[in-house]
Amino acid sequence: MKLRVVLSLFISALFFVSVNAQETTDEDIAERIKPVGKVHVAGAAPVAAAGPRSGKEIYDSACVACHTSGVLGAPKLQVAADWQPRLDEKGFDQVWKNAVNGINAMPAMGTCNSCSEDDIKIAIEYMIEGI
Numbered sequence: 001m002k003l004r005v006v007l008s009l010f011i012s013a014l015f016f017v018s019v020n021a022q023e024t025t026d027e028d029i030a031e032r033i034k035p036v037g038k039v040h041v042a043g044a045a046p047v048a049a050a051g052p053r054s055g056k057e058i059y060d061s062a063c064v065a066c067h068t069s070g071v072l073g074a075p076k077l078q079v080a081a082d083w084q085p086r087l088d089e090k091g092f093d094q095v096w097k098n099a100v101n102g103i104n105a106m107p108a109m110g111t112c113n114s115c116s117e118d119d120i121k122i123a124i125e126y127m128i129e130g131i
């Protein structure tokens with residue numbers, strides 16, 4: 001007796017699952033398997049492309065490798081002595097343009113494939129903040 005009740009419960013559960021499965025549309029499946037976020041590889045560090053990023057986030061993911069220690073003469077983060085002469089000589093817009101196009105050992109866009117020119121701009125603004 002008891003077994004029969006358990007069995008019928010089991011069968012109705014199975015039926016419920018199969019009905020549900022049939023209701024799954026292609027859109028549901030596409031929704032479920034779509035990528036959570038796109039990931040770009042810029043230099044060595046992966047950069048999440050989703051949403052607007054702060055200058056610090058861009059710096060930390062794309063510029064930090066060279067600009068923290070001053071690799072190959074890169075002007076160091078928020079070090080006035082490194083930045084002020086460049087800004088005085090060229091002006092902010094030219095410095096920004098050079099970062100976009102590359103200059104000497106500074107690679108174009110700092111190798112940040114997912115960055116827009118404005119992203120580069122806010123990263124520079126962060127790099128010269130408080131100098």
Ligand code: HEC
Binds near residue numbers: 064065099104110115
């Ligand atoms: C592979 C190392 C490297 C990476 C990565 C890098 N830089 Fe640079 N950057 C340099 C070097 C080296 C210089 C100095 C170039 C020179 O003036 O000779 C420089 C210079 C600059 C300058 C000054 C340009 C000028 O005209 O004086 C800016 C602005 C700049 N980088 C921004 C960035 C930003 C923003 C990022 C990240 C998105 C970045 N860099 C990533 C190496 C790097």
